[in-house]
Amino acid sequence: MSKPIYQLVDELPKGGITVMSLKALDFVVPGQWDNLVGFDHTIRTVTGVFKHSKSYVSFHRDICWILHTPPNC
16 A cells, blocks of 8 residues: 555655755745645645634544545455
């Protein structure tokens, strides 16, 4: 069985050549790039809601897990 979606997102690189390149490109050509690392941080950033309780993030975490998990697991 593969890793759960929240674990995959939590393990995204915080640094490295790709991240540094994207940061440099964003500096040269300003845009909206943001290195979203951490599943909870990603949920808050994508939904635009930062002040909700943990139950809001937990709800979305569960929904993502359900959508990502194959039906026979």
